[in-house]
Amino acid sequence: MSDPRRRAWTVTALLVVFMMVNFADKSVLGLAAEPIRTDLGLSASTFGLVNSAFFLLFSVCGAAVGLLADRIRPKWLLLVMAVLWSIAQTPLALGGGLALLVASRVLLGAAEGPAFPVAQQTAMSWFPDRSRNLPGALVVLGTSLGVLLAAPGLTWVMDHHGWRSAFAVVAVAGLVWALLWVRLGGEGRYARAQDDASSARAGAPTADGTGATVPRTPYRRILTTRTWIGASTAYFGAYWITAFALVWLPSYLREGLGYSTAASARVLMLVYGLNAVVVLGQAVLTGWLLRRGTASRWARGRVGGALLLMSAAACLALPSAPAGAATVVLLAVGFGAAGAMTSIAVTTVAQLTPADRRGGALGIMNAVVTTAGLIAPTLIGHLVDTHGADGYQYAVLITGALLLLGGTAAVTLIDPDRDARLLPR
Structure with missing residues (x-):
């Protein structure tokens, strides 16, 4: 895809879908609350603790991977996240009880914690500062679209095929997105300043042709x-x-x-x-x-x-x-x-x-x-x-x-x- 503008909006569209899958993953447990509680014999308090397990590693991993994104290409971080989402959801689609449900939510929270900041960082790398508001807003819009589409779609799936099938659907959605991202995803030219700064710290020639060391802020x-x-x-x-x-x-x-x-x-x-x-x-x-x-x-x-x-x-x-x-x-x-x-x-x-x-x-x-x-x-x-x-x-x-x-x-x-x-x- 040679047209940089077209590539920028293609990547942005993929990131919107990324956030849609992200929020569909978040909402599936709430949508399936009643059949899960009935099937697994969970009280309301226990089910509440299962939901809280999602945030056990959410914030910690969000900060850790955000720092990592300054050293590893965000393209690969996003790919790993999407694959982990699917891995987290798949066992529940096949069977398992309370212990597996808790483990699934902890892993999902850890993998979803960094999703939004890294997706935004990637989207912004394709646009100059004055043009970043629209792609940034579209990535945010993906969160609302994910809930709006997941609610009727996953409810229909559960009504016709059982609650475990909903976890299978979101697992497949994550894998499909990952395959598209490998082919079409990446960072834009406005991430190059990061490469220039890294080279400068190593003493290599920077964009202005000097080899002066630039201290990290x-x-x-x-x-x-x-x-x-x-x-x-x-x-x-x-x-x-x-x-x-x-x-x-x-x-x-x-x-x-x-x-x-x-x-x-x-x-x-x-x-x-x-x-x-x-x-x-x-x-x-x-x-x-x-x-x-x-x-x-x-x-x-x-x-x-x-x-x-x-x-x-x-x-x-x-x-x-x-x-x-x-x-x-x-x-x-x-x-x-x-x-x-x-x-x-x-x-x-x-x-x-x-x-x-x-x-x-x-x-x-x-x-x-x-x-x-x-x-x-x-x-x-x-x-x-x-x-x-x-x-x-x-x-x-x-x-x-x-x-x-x-x-x-x-x-x-x-x-x-x-x-x-x-x-x-």
Whole structure:
């Protein structure tokens, strides 16, 4: 494929599918919850622990492989991840009980922890900074598309062929993607700065023809910038509401708000549909602002912060809203507007960070942020056990407060142009 632009978008499309498979893998256990519990004789508490096992190594491996991505080509890291996903799912498709189920989720979490930052790093290597928002947003969009397609598709498979067949489907999907990636995947020309920096450290001639040694920027310098702290805080709020939506939003709609199963499904489609529109709309707006010369603190920090603050306001108003259309609107905005911060945080940190430190900076950010996926489901479950249906309302208020903190951090702290000047390149 000789056309670099066509190759860039082909790789981006493969990475979108990569994230779709990733989130289908995440959602399959929840979709098959009732038949799995019945077949294996699991209590609700035991099944909850199985879900928590997924995050046992998720954040640790996210940081470790992110650091590794600064030394090993991301193409091969992504390939290994996809193969491991399939390996993790295959035994459950063939048989096995609780022990195998737990082992499968631990392996899957370890292999999926680095997926998002490494996929974003690879996508960004094909585009200059001013053009990264759209491909970054499309990779994020893959997470929503994965859930939207997995829910009806895997449910149909389970209804007709049993719950184990759903694990077989996602295992095959991972292998098919891996075969396509071997043939078509790779990094783009904007990853070459990383090679130049590595050569310079070894004393080899760099792009400017010199052999001067270029020192690596210490990670602590990057992680203590106001931009990294602000982007990570904002991203934490966005990931918190993602975890809330994946695990508890259907139950909140039915038990907390009294919607029927059919009505809950329609609201969920509205939430994920709005999320997709906001993610793409933000990418277009931010890209347009950057091309017009707008500083990144406005094009990224202020835009992302405004979306989080909008989501926070909707969540804080939701518990006291009258039932009906107002509740639906607040639900859609509260749970659908914050997701764009995911791609904003990634492109912001990528702009800030020297190329040979980008994988580590993104991996560490992802490891810190995804602890929300471990904390949120457990905390919300405790609130529901303690307060019944009112526990959902307390959970929504806590979520609103975290989004308010994240939005404020994005607006006040993010300025990659300023902080990049303080780092050795």
